[in-house]
Amino acid sequence: MTRPVYLDCDTGVDDSMALAYLLASPEIELVGIGGVHGNVSAAQGVQNTLRLLALAERTDIPVAVGANDPLVGEFAGGAPHVHGANGIGNIEIAETGAGPIDEDAAELLLRLAREHEGALEIIAVGPLTNLALALERDPELPGRVAQVTVMGGAALVPGNITPVAEANIAHDPEAAQAVVTASWPVTLVPLDTTLANVLDEADRERLCAAEAPIARAVGAALDYYFDFYVAEYGRRCSALHDPLAAAIAVGGMLPRTAPAVPVEVDVTDGPGRGQTVCDLRGQRLGPVDREGATVRVVLETEGALAPHMMERLLALRAPDAEANVA
């Protein structure tokens, strides 16, 4: 039996790749997707999600609009310099007839957790506002969820939006604090490891020539995203933030160094706001799980993500081809 997964995202370029990867992963079944502010507005992200799903002929998956603002403050306009004005590298994907469901994302998550009691897995690759709202509405939620995997934070590397804060967490620190302190097992996939996993131009070109339209769309969207990373890596390529969280959640990638340690999100207004303060003291001799810690921080993975990611995305069939085969 495949494992039911709720995906929460701010679809973005790397979110798009994570989505394509999850559609290509037989271990899990996407039973619902929530959209949240972040790389783009919640509405724009949901539009991107719906169009990508249409490319894959997977409009059967319910998509819900979620929070467009963090718990404190307001949506600040996203990251058009990273993801393009439309969030998917300014590529055009035809509009689809399908729209979001009537439930908001937190309601969808709560309903799915009841329907898949104890089995539902959450993958969150945007700010954690929807998850925090769901926790607020039903504090019993953690007991119905098998695991939560979050792309977010920076443990022992610089942040990407402040010297110490990563964008997903910094865009809603209060929500992130609620999620990392709730009584569910959280796997945090921070910049420490996502920045160490890179996709290069040769792979991007193979994606552009892939059979599945969604894989080709991801390849095209990466074109804009690659430019942003020249300042970081000195060449056109991209970090694999959201795809790595997705792959770790699915089990396609295994953590190598991933101690369970106390984690707290800085919700002050100081220079540390949005930092994931992970207590990684005493780990010099090797990873040590700290008693009672519910958050596992992935500092290193077994092997590189790119080959695994490429294998899955290139194995995706065009929907028509599948129809013909059937």
Next chain:
Amino acid sequence: MTRPVYLDCDTGVDDSMALAYLLASPEIELVGIGGVHGNVSAAQGVQNTLRLLALAERTDIPVAVGANDPLVGEFAGGAPHVHGANGIGNIEIAETGAGPIDEDAAELLLRLAREHEGALEIIAVGPLTNLALALERDPELPGRVAQVTVMGGAALVPGNITPVAEANIAHDPEAAQAVVTASWPVTLVPLDTTLANVLDEADRERLCAAEAPIARAVGAALDYYFDFYVAEYGRRCSALHDPLAAAIAVGGMLPRTAPAVPVEVDVTDGPGRGQTVCDLRGQRLGPVDREGATVRVVLETEGALAPHMMERLLALRAPDAEANVA
């Protein structure tokens, strides 16, 4: 001409080694020493300093008592589990007739800066309260100081007193913020590099058999200190926090990776309190100095400190021997 140095310390075991090293360094001349709360009370630290100087027959160097409390809050009792109850590993050094001077440490620093206008170098290996008080009393101080070297902070490694804060900074974050934002050139020597420089048991035993009484005292004091570091390194040894800052200040050790970047100390009451927030973004391709940044953060040194440290401490002559030669 030797360079005049004011040392500010909370004498401690590793402070003792830094002091012995500075006495052994022909490049500089210790023109004054201030004591501050930290590893021990300010008064206890000054007692330790005076007795170590007596061992070296260098009671000509003026020693001043400084702040026993941070700018905000109170001295919390120091770190007897690290440095022993008396701060020098519970070894006994005979009391000396010499006492501290009448000036407090900030006054001594201000006077020395006037006497050595533009040439005075500051080495601070404890909390930065005395320096902050001096800045408060005379905002013109930075213009009279050639350079400030601080042992403190943690940039991309865990803290040693909270998950993100190092003890010297965390014991007076407000003072540290004043020091890193003043208009003098600061070299920050954080845990990133001090924890990478270790002294082992074989070297400690050589110190215990050294000619100079102060070198033997340092070797003896390290015995207690070595026990503390077993949890960190898995063996009896010690990090070389204060000695590394001293060696970098003198020029005996050269920084390899040490970009000048914006640095801010977290003075909130959140989980980041006392963190040195160093903006190390954009340094993946190699160290890049940021325009206008006055704080250089030493992330890596050329070579290891221990051999250089041993060479200098073992070259120290017993005061009597020197007298006989003369």
